Every structure is written in C-alpha cells, then in structure tokens.
Amino acid sequence: MTPEQLALRDAVRSLLDKHSDVRAAIETPHGYDKDVWSRLCDIGVLPIPERHGGSGAGLAETRIALEELGRTLTPSPLLASTLAAQALLATGNEEACDRLLPRIADGTVATLVWPWDNARTSLDGPARYVLDGDLAEILLATDGTDLYEIDLAGVTREHTPTMDPTRRLAVIHLAGAGATRLGRWSPAIRDVALSLLAAEQVGAAARALELTVEYTKTRVQFGKPIGSFQALKHRMADMHVLVETARSAALAATCEVSAAVAKVYCSEAFFKVAAEMVQLHGGIAITWEHDAHLYLKRAHGSGQLFGSPAVHLERLRAKI
Incomplete structure (x- = not known):
C-alpha cells in the first residue's frame, strides 16, 4: 500500500x-x-x-x-x-x-x-x-x-x-x-461487488485468527497455555495460510474471472477460519457473550451474498 x-x-x-x-x-x-x-x-x-x-x-x-x-x-x-x-x-x-x-x-x-x-x-x-x-x-x-x-x-x-x-x-x-x-x-458492477466483499471477508478472517491466537496464549490446560500444544499450532498455521492466500486472491480480483475466484476462495477460507475459531475457543465460543458466533454467522451470510461459491464455480467452469 x-x-x-x-x-x-x-x-x-x-x-x-x-x-x-x-x-x-x-x-x-x-x-x-x-x-x-x-x-x-x-x-x-x-x-x-x-x-x-x-x-x-x-x-x-x-x-x-x-x-x-x-x-x-x-x-x-x-x-x-x-x-x-x-x-x-x-x-x-x-x-x-x-x-x-x-x-x-x-x-x-x-x-x-x-x-x-x-x-x-x-x-x-x-x-x-x-x-x-x-x-x-x-x-x-x-x-x-x-x-x-x-x-x-x-x-x-x-x-x-x-x-x-x-x-x-x-x-x-x-x-x-x-x-x-x-x-x-x-455488468462489471458484479465484479466490483465480489472484490469488495472479498476484502471484507479477509479482514474478518484475519481478526478471527488474531483472536484465536490471543486466546490460546492465555487458556491453560495441564499447566500450559494450549497454544503451546503442537497439534493446535499446526491448526493455527493452517488458518494463517488460509488468511494470507485469501488476501492474495482478494487483491488480485481485478476482472470477471479473478473476482469470481476471489468470491469462491475467500468465502470458503473465511468459513473454515471462523469454524476453527469456534473449535479452538472451546465452550466459551458458543456463548452469546463471546464474538465467535458473530464471525461464524458473518462467514455463512457473506458466503451466500452475491451468489454462493457453487454459483461462481459454475460460472468459471463455463469459461473453461
């Protein structure tokens, strides 16, 4: 920038x-x-x-x-x-x-x-x-x-x-x-809509990851922060990869094909990150007081907005 x-x-x-x-x-x-x-x-x-x-x-x-x-x-x-x-x-x-x-x-x-x-x-x-x-x-x-x-x-x-x-x-x-x-x-307005939505999804996914990392540093089990457990480190590393590749897809959304790709990839990446956020937060994530459910609901809703990933995959297949 x-x-x-x-x-x-x-x-x-x-x-x-x-x-x-x-x-x-x-x-x-x-x-x-x-x-x-x-x-x-x-x-x-x-x-x-x-x-x-x-x-x-x-x-x-x-x-x-x-x-x-x-x-x-x-x-x-x-x-x-x-x-x-x-x-x-x-x-x-x-x-x-x-x-x-x-x-x-x-x-x-x-x-x-x-x-x-x-x-x-x-x-x-x-x-x-x-x-x-x-x-x-x-x-x-x-x-x-x-x-x-x-x-x-x-x-x-x-x-x-x-x-x-x-x-x-x-x-x-x-x-x-x-x-x-x-x-x-x-008709290019559709591409604008998809690229803008992808940027929003990336921001939400990035913050969901940040909140998850912060939580695993403070939540203690067996005398250690759960973020020190190798299995959870691997899952958060996978979340990081999803966020950064989604960011790349969103930044590349400059035409009809790349905008459709961004919609598909960012929607799926955000949903996976939000779902992992809920899983890694444990019981607190399913309470109304915690924001995890809001990120999961936004991921679900934004995935359907302007057409589901399946709709845009069909559009992409038609161009192959």
Whole structure:
C-alpha cells in the first residue's frame, strides 16, 4: 500500500477501535452506528470523484476500509452505497451524478437492486436480499439492461432478519413504483461487488485468527497455555495460510474471472477460519457473550451474498 493508503487504514482502524460497538449497533432500529458512518464519510472512504462532491478515493481505498470494517464486524452502509455509486458512475449520466453522488458522499444511504441471485429480470416484482434496502434514501435498480432511479414514494419495503445480525437485508416491492432511466447498466458492477466483499471477508478472517491466537496464549490446560500444544499450532498455521492466500486472491480480483475466484476462495477460507475459531475457543465460543458466533454467522451470510461459491464455480467452469 502507498503511504496515503496506510494512513487511511490506520485512521479507519483507530476510529473503529475507539467507537465501534457491534452489539450496540445491531440493537438500534437502523442496525448501524450513524456516528461511525458519518465519521467514515468524513475520512473519505467512498469511491466518489471530487467533481461530484467526493474525496477522490478509489475502489482500492474502499477495499481498505471494508477490510477494517470486516475485522470488527461493524455494520455499515458502505458496501451498499459504494455499489450504488459505482453503478451510477458507470452510466455516464452527469446530471444524475451531480444530483445524487454529493448526497451519497455526505452519508445519505444508497442501495442497488440488481439480479445477483438471477431471481429478478424486471422492475415489477419483489426484490429480495437488498443491502440496507429498508434504510436507503436513494434507491437504484436495474433490469439487467438499464439502470433506474426508483421513486421511494411508490415503494414498500421491509427488513428481513437473517442468521447474521451484522448485515442488514431487506425485501423491496417495486410494483407500481415510478422509475426514471439513468443509463445503461454495467455488468462489471458484479465484479466490483465480489472484490469488495472479498476484502471484507479477509479482514474478518484475519481478526478471527488474531483472536484465536490471543486466546490460546492465555487458556491453560495441564499447566500450559494450549497454544503451546503442537497439534493446535499446526491448526493455527493452517488458518494463517488460509488468511494470507485469501488476501492474495482478494487483491488480485481485478476482472470477471479473478473476482469470481476471489468470491469462491475467500468465502470458503473465511468459513473454515471462523469454524476453527469456534473449535479452538472451546465452550466459551458458543456463548452469546463471546464474538465467535458473530464471525461464524458473518462467514455463512457473506458466503451466500452475491451468489454462493457453487454459483461462481459454475460460472468459471463455463469459461473453461
């Protein structure tokens, strides 16, 4: 990373260390800490050009922020707002960009309805699993060909509780809602989504490993820290390899194929690391008070988001 990117990482990590409280955030009606979100926007983690009111950050900076958010499992509209902003920028519609992007840069929650699960090809039915869909003040949607701005006055939406309480999803009913065409839909948004999600998964997996190593240094059995036992050292070494190879896959996600590879590998690596975290923590890991179950639930949920590993493996096979 460049010195500027290292400084960004440190600023985001410091903010989250001081102010992020995942359990308090998920208990709020909106499911995230608005103060933390506002501070993130002030730091400039959204990839919005300066000419449209942003900080000039790119997707590389957003990936850094998402990795840090993954470490702490901090609920945030960053992923949803980023995908909406990228879809809007891809249309080349300067009027819409000038009107909407400054609002997104200032922290207005935006989201995107797109057919990542192949369940929607039109704008006349329910859209499921929409990131922050019940909170968004800017709603964009695509039918797979064009991008539209949806009039919220004609929309009904509802929060969908899931296994992972740190990720807010919603069902949005678009039938009868007004839609204004903004321009062409870019299929590359899927690759952006997968690469961003991979970065978040790497951050969460890395932190799960760190917490596990810390625990095995303090948990004593037979008069010794369990981290001194060779069998557990081997398991944690395997976790380290999974995290670092997942990091490499996430960093390499720059095209359709590499983004699909990152989605598959990072999803599976994160789940394995989170499962090992639970196993190596023992009984404490299955208590509500410990965060291990939150990492396992995030691993399961993020593995299915934007398509399961099996879906993307089929895509890769089709290209062979």
